[in-house]
Amino acid sequence: MKPATIRDVARRADVSVASVSRVLTGAGPVTDATRKRVMEAVEALQYVPHSGARSLSTSKTSTVGVILPDLYGEYFSELIRGMDLAARALGYHLIVSSSHDDAEEASAAIRSMRGRVDGLIVLSPHLGAANLAGSLAGRLPVLLMNAGADAGRPSIVVDNHGGAVAAVEHLIATGRRRIAHIAGPTGNLEAEARLAGYLEAMAAAGLPTTVVDGAFTKASGHEAGVQLAAMATRPDGVFAANDNMAIGAMLALQEAGVRVPEDLAVVGFDDVPLAGLVHPGLTTLRINIAEMGRSALERLVKLIQSAGAADADAACEVVRPQLVVRPSTNPATQNPTRASRASAAAAVPLPEGENP
Amino acid sequence: MKPATIRDVARRADVSVASVSRVLTGAGPVTDATRKRVMEAVEALQYVPHSGARSLSTSKTSTVGVILPDLYGEYFSELIRGMDLAARALGYHLIVSSSHDDAEEASAAIRSMRGRVDGLIVLSPHLGAANLAGSLAGRLPVLLMNAGADAGRPSIVVDNHGGAVAAVEHLIATGRRRIAHIAGPTGNLEAEARLAGYLEAMAAAGLPTTVVDGAFTKASGHEAGVQLAAMATRPDGVFAANDNMAIGAMLALQEAGVRVPEDLAVVGFDDVPLAGLVHPGLTTLRINIAEMGRSALERLVKLIQSAGAADADAACEVVRPQLVVRPSTNPATQNPTRASRASAAAAVPLPEGENP
DNA sequence: GTGTGTCATGTAATCGGTTACAAGGAAACT
């Protein structure tokens, strides 16, 4: 028993398919009598329009694709959440496709989106992917995220450089001088911008630099923390290129008997929900991730709706991270009392739902 | 400049559309000469097949829809990750649609999937949604998750009852007697099953019960923790209906000066990544969430591919959670040394990617 | 030379909608 088509409905209501379509889409004039007959037939046959077919004739899918390198962790889950929220509100659907680390795979994924989506959001933290998106998507509107300052294409990027400078300046302001950096993976544009910001800010302050390699994972942060703890002249401040590594490093340091923040202050980047919950709470540069996702989707939809109109919204929106100070750098709250801890929690409300 | 269609390619290669289709799909016989000509035309025109059109004629979309109540937090993000992984491997795409708390909205979401997907995975923690899925999806294969033991439909459910019993028995085994329960939201089938398991296990042991209300959020757990700490005869053990609440409660208890696990042991449910990182590490019932997502998707695809064939895989697969003991209930590791904390971390490897 | 089998190719129907255009009917006007 196959699902009913618009022709079945037309036959049953004894009208033409055009009339059924008009009733269902709300476009075009119909008398109340026919409308009623059509609705009854729809009801009786449990008819639901076939969106695939509709897409084909209107060349609109009301769907956007999201191409991600990966889907692990809170960063991307928050991002998707924000996008999904905006998508619902605008009547769009979301196709997610992740785990595209290498360019070849990402290219295939983009290609397979043709005819399935009206536009794409591409997160490409690696070099070259930006070009990819442009060349492969045909005439699909594409919004780039985290792709470095790729001029000439609509994009949203985080001010990684500025954030890193702010992190270092904060550490200096709290009296730290021997400040190390735990870097992200090479080739990742965001990691490189954060490193550059660190180097620049240190140079500006006339301080010597120390860089330890990392890979954006908690494990790599832990490893870096072990190295830092074992150094002859141990740093008294660390700026990690993301929260995950900062948290990993903090654990390693504490295991080695180094007190945070008394002996060594730690700053992360991103403000993932976890950052406010670890002990001590992590000072970090907050990006409102969900909000960024929402904004990205809304912008893409705007691009889609104004497609063709070359009023060229090729702007590169810059999101400026905001410094959130928590006990990991603030000796004033080094032994968090009940009050201070509670207030820290209150200051950083976590998005939460009724998950089991 | 519109993207090229199969007819453009055919014209340019001076063959029929049928031949182009045969070359591109790999089906049907073609000489090397025509294949070459077609490929050249494809290359020259940058042709990419329109998957929407292809779907219409083959009535296959290679896409599955996932209907979620919400997208917050690690539980669902892990679930989606598992599904996405499996989907890629099987050549499927994933449409996610979340935030459907009320039945009406969920029903609309399911309806809008017609013609867009080949099958659906529906997570319906609330009563009635199960029926919904059945009645609304037309003849789409549907896989239910967490919908209670809804016989007669393919589904995957967690053995919440059994897990709850295990949690209580573990607390009893470690010498606790005054064991309270922080319940999940009423109406949520999973929460109710966990509550029932708690009540039953306590009754079996001849112990009195205490139930505090919660809502599966960290905040509600915190509130419950405050209540517990203030009780005249304070419990010496707590089983929370999920990790989020357990963590919230643990924070509240510590703020009130109650030592965990010495004064009071805490057990959660789910084993979200965070559970192994809080202090003290949280004993919990582990569900391999990503794995469950993967398995769900694979099963749905199997359903799709064998559609029609009424060999009726209407089985209800049961996932049994596994007790993971961490310091929150184990006084032996109450002051975690470096070694013990490191081993705890090692025992619970976290999935991690290169997120910024 | 004719018959037959094989195999590559082309033609046209089809999937399930939307919509331009034509046509029909009733109301309103002269």
Next chain:
DNA sequence: AGTTTCCTTGTAACCGATTACATGACACAC
């Protein structure tokens, strides 16, 4: 009554692919 106008409805083309079936060419056997 005849004509104009407006409004509803129907017919059929179209979106971009797949594919059943028909066709034509060629080789081989008789």
